[in-house]
Amino acid sequence: MKILLLHDYGTATGGAELQMLSLRQGLRDRGHDVRLFSSRVIPVSGSPLLSDYHCFGSNTRLQVLSQTANVSAYLNLRHALNTFCPDIVHVRMFMWQLSPLILPLLKSVPCLYQTAVYKAICPLGTKVLPDGQPCQHTAGVSCLQHCLSPQAWVPLMLQRQLWLRWKDAFDLVVALSHAMKAKLEAEGIRPVEVVHNGVSERPMRSPLTHPPTVVFAGRLVPEKGVNVLLQAFAQARLQVPNARLWIAGQGTEAMNLQTLAAQLKVEDCVTWLGHLPHAQLEKQFEQAWVQVVPSLWEEPFGNVSTEAMMRGTAVIASAVGAQPEIVSDGTTGFLVPPDDVHALTAALLRLLQNPSLAEQMGQAGRKHAFTHFSENRRTDRFVEIYQQIQATGKHSQGLNPFKAIS
Template identity: 70%
Template sequence: MKILLINDYGTATGGAELQMLGLRQNLRDRGHDVRLFSSRAMQVASSYCLSDYSCFGTTTRLQVLSQTVNFSAYLKLRQILHEFRPDVVHVRMFMWQLSPLILTLLKDVPCLYQTAVYKAICPVGTKLLPDGRPCKATAGIACLRDRCLTPQSWAVLMVQRQLWQRWRSAFDLVVALSYGMKAQLEAEGIGAIEVVHNGVPVRPMRPPLANPPTVAFAGRLVSEKGVDVLLRAFARAKAQAPKAQLLVAGRGSEEDALRALAAELGIATDVTWLGHLPRSEMEKHFDSAWVQVVPSLWSEPFGNVTTEAMMRGTSVIASAVGAQPEIVVDGITGFLVPPLDVDALTAALLRLLLNASLAEQMGRVGRQYALTYFSEDRCTERFLEIYQRLRASAVSVSSSRNRS
């Protein structure tokens, strides 16, 4: 089968990008001709584009314009469709760089949209207000009223939203990353949705746990990830687990503020800031972790770092929001705690930092769950099933038209 994957970015830097690169390889390993189209925009300066085809993209102020109408993406995709002639097109993220303009080219090709964020119903993609509360409003004037957008970006992104709504029928199917995400999309009028959880690469089990008791966090250092909550809970846990250490992998706009908070809490020497790391390097650092914490404040559509921790054999403490309750089995593979609840997170941390055997047990059970329900192979097979169904449906429609 000839399959075209489309994503805003072609770098190995974010969850969506790693998922698409992994899917491309897994499909190729099964004998399919698979190619990836993305912009040339770089989210991390040291990264590089791994796509088969690319077009203009930018992370400068021009992005607000190009993500609405990117003529370079339109022209390049038109060329790709003419030359490659894919049987199926799989679009993941497209409204940060490639723009809804590409949808006009996809109406006659079997095509699915895999929603990695809430961009389909929220211009900023999170359904989260600036103060951290969930947004209950429909996108529109509320985005300006609640100061989610500046007047300038609001005007442009409302045009993007209109174009998306006008051309979204190009997609034959929408794929959500979780049932929680499906419910939110359906509540705002997005239909024909199936759920396919992200896949995680199979890797060897980590070594047996050893001192010091170590906590790990991986993700962007931004407010909605709740890293400040983790720092406060870790500082409290240190009173009863004085040898505990914290590893933080990632970069973001809140890094300086978080480092200052760690110093203020008296834990600066107990926190190691690893910066942005390739997945392989991060896994080596995290092999020593007794527990990985995912303290998100917003309803993340999935949780790649959660399934990566489980595949490693690390117990997980996660906020009970978004897809986390679909991944973490509370009391079995880890613990679920309310978001923003420092006391609850502290208590969960202490249950594991003071009990290596419990951390070991939860990690091993979590690994079995990851192998059974969240492996890359399982995800790839689900998409192949969907591709074949879309292709067969398109052939059937075409045959009916020819007969009539």
């Protein structure tokens, strides 16, 4: 099969990007001819561009225009389609760089949209209000009232109108979790399948040693809940004085979080690792007793959870979004209410005071990750979907599954 993957970025710098690159490799390993189309944007300085076809992209003010109507993406994709002639097109993120302008080109080829965020129903892609509460509004004027400035609202509404006009290019939408599927279907997006992200296989970590170590990896932004983790860790450390916390990531809240750590008097046992390449991060987290995912918003998935489980690390996660589909509460870790310092503290203490339980949950998590979240399982599922679309999609029957959607 000839498969063309489309994604806003062609670098190994984020979870969605790593998923597309590993999917490309997995499909190639199965004998398929697979190529990746992306913008030329480099999100992290020094990261190589790994896509096979490229177009203009921008992280400057020009992005306001290019994410709405990227003429370079249209022209370069048209050339790629004409020269490569794919049997299937698999789109992931496209509304930050490539723009909906590419969609009319996809109407003549079997195509799916694997949405990694909520861009299909939310201009910001989060479905979260500025106060951190879930957004229950339909995108439109409410976005101007609650989330967007007039200057941002106008181009993003134009982008949305183009998406709604041309969304019939897709035979199928793929969500990362059943929780995400429910949100999409509640706003009229159908048909939707679920394919969880895959995690690469790796050796089991060594047996745990002291001191008890808590780790976090992710963007340092309000919705990730790192402030809740710091407060809970400070409480847990009163009973486990030698505990330590490693925080990997960067973001707009970095300085505020470091100030909070000082106010909580835990700055001496918190290590700020900054952004680390994936391989270096995994090596750094070898001795983690528990990885915490304290998200406040309903994330579509949670790669850090499955990566921790594959490593053999117990996970404590907020019971929101996809985390209840990933973490088996009481078996591979614990699920706690979001923004609940007391509950997170209690879960931390159960593991930091009981290394045998941390070992047991880590080993159970590793088995669960191999069974349910491996890259091979994900790749095989997509091959099945590609074949299904070719056999039953609108391009083979002259039908359009989106026509009934307003």
